[in-house]
Amino acid sequence: MASSVAYKGASIFITGCNRGVGLAIVKEILSQPHSPKALFATCRSLKSDASKELRALAMKNPVLHLLELDVTNALQLEAVVEEVKTTLGDHGLNLLINNAGIYDLKNSEYGCASSTLDDVNRDLMMKVYETNAVSPLMIVKAFLPLLQLAAKDVKCQPQACIVNISSDDGSITLNAGGHYQYKCSKAALNMLTVSLSIDCAKDCITVVCIDPGWMKTDMGGKAAPMSLSDAIPVLVQLIGSLDMSKNGSFLQYNGKTLPW
Ligand SMILES: NC(=O)c1ccc[n+]([C@@H]2O[C@H](COP(=O)([O-])OP(=O)(O)OC[C@H]3O[C@@H](n4cnc5c(N)ncnc54)[C@H](OP(=O)(O)O)[C@@H]3O)[C@@H](O)[C@H]2O)c1
DSSP: OOSTTTTTTOEEEESOOSSHHHHHHHHHHHTSSSOOSEEEEEESOSSSGGGHHHHHHHHHOTTEEEEEOOTTOHHHHHHHHHHHHHHHTTOOOOEEEEOOOOSOOTTSTTOOOOOSTTTOOHHHHHHHHIIIIIHHHHHHHHHHHHHHHHHHOTTOSSOEEEEEEOOGGGOSTTOOSOOHHHHHHHHHHHHHHHHHHHHTGGGTEEEEEEEOOSBSSTTTOTTOSBOHHHHHHHHHHHHHHOOGGGTTOEEETTSOBOOO
16 A cells, blocks of 8 residues: 555455454544545444444544444354445455454453463463454455455555554564463464465465554553554554565564564
8 A cells, every 4th residue: 555645545444443453543544634435344233332432433434334243253244245345336445454352251251361371271262263363364265355356456546455463472482471362363363464465465465464562452451551542543654554565574563573
């Protein structure tokens, strides 16, 4: 995507947009001087209070389309892809951001805030892996024809790009132990990002994984050194500047390369 006008006329799809990083990315893209053609923002429930802010944004921004998607639900994904396809008509999808993720299963039926070897268990490993690694890959597969269409469309200024929101916790080099379920899921996400970057290169689709930085969100917690407003504008700028020269990279929100 060309840097300054990257979002102009683009079609964008993002998961997990009702709070945290996803919601902040949506707001930041909508505040860009050049408006996207369509911004598809998904969340698990459009009826609950949890998506109130997102719904209010959609009332004010006609380019913002809200869709319900639990990223682990294959049938719902199929329906969402159909809806995006219908809305876009002849146009492809320029940017797919796999943002939705979980750290552990606090307050869930699994009932643990897991970080140690003692805490970790099979169900926790599987659930976090399914959400953070398997689901982004299935979402990419489902949207691939639309991404290929955008990459081929010569009239369309930005090319096609897949951004997997990862974490420096997915770096094997930086690993300091613990947090098994999250670290393994993000390392897997990094691996599949590289595979995709190789397999999709022939279609000119740029694929990267980006660590958004440690931020104060429900997941990041109060001790995080950055607020969303510190990192998200920088992250959105970076995403807007991506092109094939960055294909297969593991980047920080500020564009620095992270070690695998
Ligand atoms: N915050 C940080 O410091 C930090 C650092 C590095 C990487 N990250 C990454 O950034 C991304 C967003 O994190 P965050 O801090 O914004 O986390 P968050 O505040 O906990 O928000 C997570 C988002 O993901 C959604 N989500 C979780 N499971 C889902 C599912 N099965 N289907 C659809 N949506 C689902 C949540 O929806 P519900 O409201 O329905 O649960 C919510 O919108 C994650 O991939 C995370 O790993 C964050």
